[in-house]
Amino acid sequence: MASFAFFSIKPYSYNSKNIDRSYQLKKESSLFGKTISIEKKIFSRELCDENPGLSISNVATKPPVIVPSKQDAENNRKLVAWTSVRQERWQGELHVQGKIPLWLNGTYLRNGPGLWHIGEYNFRHLFDGYATLVRLHFENGRLVMGHRQIESEAYKASKKHNKLCYREFSEAPKPDNFLAYIGDLANLFSGASLTDNANTGVVRLGDGRVVCLTETIKGSTVVDPNTLDTLGRFQFSDNLGGLVHSAHPIVTDSDFLTLLPDLINPGYLVVRMDPGTNERKVMGRVKCRGGPSPGWVHSFPVTEHYVVVPEMPLRYCAQNLLKAEPTPLYKFQWHPESKAYMHVMCKASGKIVASVEVPLFVTFHFINAYEEKDEDGRVTAIIADCCEHNADTTILQKLTLQNLRSYSGQDVLPDARVGRFRIPMDGSPYGSLEAALNPNEHGKGLDMCSINPAFLGKKYRYAYACGAQRPCNFPNTLTKIDLTEKKAKNWLDEGSIPSEPFFVPRPGATEEDDGVVISMITDKNGEGYAVLLDGTTFEEIARAKFPYGLPYGLHGCWVPKT
Numbered sequence: 063m064a065s066f067a068f069f070s071i072k073p074y075s076y077n078s079k080n081i082d083r084s085y086q087l088k089k090e091s092s093l094f095g096k097t098i099s100i101e102k103k104i105f106s107r108e109l110c111d112e113n114p115g116l117s118i119s120n121v122a123t124k125p126p127v128i129v130p131s132k133q134d135a136e137n138n139r140k141l142v143a144w145t146s147v148r149q150e151r152w153q154g155e156l157h158v159q160g161k162i163p164l165w166l167n168g169t170y171l172r173n174g175p176g177l178w179h180i181g182e183y184n185f186r187h188l189f190d191g192y193a194t195l196v197r198l199h200f201e202n203g204r205l206v207m208g209h210r211q212i213e214s215e216a217y218k219a220s221k222k223h224n225k226l227c228y229r230e231f232s233e234a235p236k237p238d239n240f241l242a243y244i245g246d247l248a249n250l251f252s253g254a255s256l257t258d259n260a261n262t263g264v265v266r267l268g269d270g271r272v273v274c275l276t277e278t279i280k281g282s283t284v285v286d287p288n289t290l291d292t293l294g295r296f297q298f299s300d301n302l303g304g305l306v307h308s309a310h311p312i313v314t315d316s317d318f319l320t321l322l323p324d325l326i327n328p329g330y331l332v333v334r335m336d337p338g339t340n341e342r343k344v345m346g347r348v349k350c351r352g353g354p355s356p357g358w359v360h361s362f363p364v365t366e367h368y369v370v371v372p373e374m375p376l377r378y379c380a381q382n383l384l385k386a387e388p389t390p391l392y393k394f395q396w397h398p399e400s401k402a403y404m405h406v407m408c409k410a411s412g413k414i415v416a417s418v419e420v421p422l423f424v425t426f427h428f429i430n431a432y433e434e435k436d437e438d439g440r441v442t443a444i445i446a447d448c449c450e451h452n453a454d455t456t457i458l459q460k461l462t463l464q465n466l467r468s469y470s471g472q473d474v475l476p477d478a479r480v481g482r483f484r485i486p487m488d489g490s491p492y493g494s495l496e497a498a499l500n501p502n503e504h505g506k507g508l509d510m511c512s513i514n515p516a517f518l519g520k521k522y523r524y525a526y527a528c529g530a531q532r533p534c535n536f537p538n539t540l541t542k543i544d545l546t547e548k549k550a551k552n553w554l555d556e557g558s559i560p561s562e563p564f565f566v567p568r569p570g571a572t573e574e575d576d577g578v579v580i581s582m583i584t585d586k587n588g589e590g591y592a593v594l595l596d597g598t599t600f601e602e603i604a605r606a607k608f609p610y611g612l613p614y615g616l617h618g619c620w621v622p623k624t
């Protein structure tokens with residue numbers, strides 16, 4: 063048994079005998095023009111069957127002691143989803159119950175904030191945690207799981223100095239004196255003090271590079287999808303500057319589109335980058351119609367010919383950016399008087415072809431958008447769908463770790479719906495926003511969505527997301543939403559927290575929902591497993607238990623086997 067300073071790990075201890083019996087594959091890769099040697103450990107099935115928790119490294123992360131609520135204690139419900147990952151890295155083959163389709167060959171990567179403490183110090187918000195990257199590698203019906211911390215400067219510095227060193231989502235290091243405060247302000251404006259903790263998502267660029275992202279541009283971090291090694295910062299080679307961007311660029315084999323909010327002259331630059339380059343080029347600029355600063359753009363949608371730029375009344379707030387302590391809305395401020403807008407930019411010309419006022423809204427995630435056409439093929443409107451929180455900002459506070467860890471059996475998750483915007487393209491000044499289906503279909507909870515990527519920007523029928531079985535304090539179901547029939551089918555493992563259901567289409571499929579949905583679950587016993595649901599029936603087809611429960615994670619991507 064290996065024992066560490068603050069806790070011991072029994073079944074997953076480092077075992078040199080077993081490690082010796084794994085064999086290594088050295089691979090040359092030239093991702094950035096220079097050759098990188100990637101060492102990949104392959105575990106034989108025999109080895110993993112003998113020792114399903116085989117660990118390649120056990121660096122204990124000293125998770126803080128978290129006292130469960132009375133209700134959770136009574137139900138013996140464990141809070142692993144909201145507890146720091148128990149070690150820095152692990153990799154091994156999992157035992158699969160059910161059948162993984164043989165066509166599913168590739169790697170699902172999922173990123174998220176999995177480590178919420180530095181020494182004795184505990185973060186307070188879900189979005190603050192240091193990034194934990196998880197990998198599910200599917201090959202010929204078998205599944206290898208691995209996880210690893212991203213080696214950001216922010217993470218490395220906090221480990222070295224045993225304190226918070228960079229400005230994270232909700233909090234910042236406190237300057238010791240007035241001089242330090244002035245220095246800190248300068249560092250904020252230059253971006254030097256902002257975090258590079260890439261804890262939000264992970265994308266595979268058209269050229270094969272895999273990049274972990276957050277909302278600070280400096281957080282863009284290249285990783286190796288096989289070893290989960292942090293390879294280095296993704297350096298944009300243009301002179302666009304800026305400190306923040308949307309956490310969710312639109313990424314396809316031929317495109318990388320994102321929004322750069324301009325906090326000085328409120329607006330957004332819409333930029334695009336070709337695969338194989340690091341240079342973003344400006345497509346156009348949107349001027350904000352409300353003030354005092356641009357609305358928060360965590361994500362945005364596109365159609366085949368247009369980029370839709372949302373201007374949400376939850377706006378970046380310069381004063382809050384300067385504060386070290388969390389404010390009720392963190393770095394943002396709610397400005398209902400400034401109203402809400404949707405702008406439509408033509409991809410080809412960069413011109414704004416529609417800009418309409420819409421009802422107030424709060425969203426993190428757009429699901430998809432498409433063009434509605436008349437019988438002559440003219441675009442009459444744009445439909446844009448999002449996970450909409452009923453224009454209620456309290457969802458941000460509900461994502462504090464204290465709230466997430468103190469579920470009392472009360473139904474405290476604010477309602478959410480598929481918010482469907484209709485943006486007229488005939489010059490009308492107003493757009494509409496309505497629920498695309500009765501929110502009771504998915505328990506009036508909704509976030510963390512995916513679609514069939516072949517339907518990006520096109521008329522589509524199905525969305526996958528997390529919904530709610532109430533009472534709850536966080537989305538706890540996986541839901542398949544049929545936007546044509548206005549129905550949802552829900553999957554639940556009572557007491558568990560599932561992560562984003564991620565749809566992978568079957569190669570050669572002709573039906574939109576022909577594929578599988580991947581999710582990672584942390585269950586009420588504190589254990590974890592990967593689950594595969596059939597995209598059409600939404601029935602479980604396989605699951606594979608992890609050696610231990612993993613913290614909640616946010617967004618993922620699919621890296622097909624080459």
Ligand SMILES: CC(=O)/C=C/C=C(C)/C=C/C1=C(C)CCCC1(C)C
Binds near residue numbers: 261
């Ligand atoms: C995890 C998630 O969904 C969002 C993470 C957002 C982050 C890390 C935002 C960071 C920011 C700063 C460090 C300063 C500037 C503003 C802002 C983009 C909120």
Ligand SMILES: CC(/C=C/C=O)=C\C=C\C=O
Binds near residue numbers: 426478507508509536
């Ligand atoms: C997990 C989440 C919202 C859940 C609400 O019901 C939002 C995540 C945002 C960042 O990716």
Ligand SMILES: [Fe+2]
Binds near residue numbers: 426427
């Ligand atoms: Fe997100």
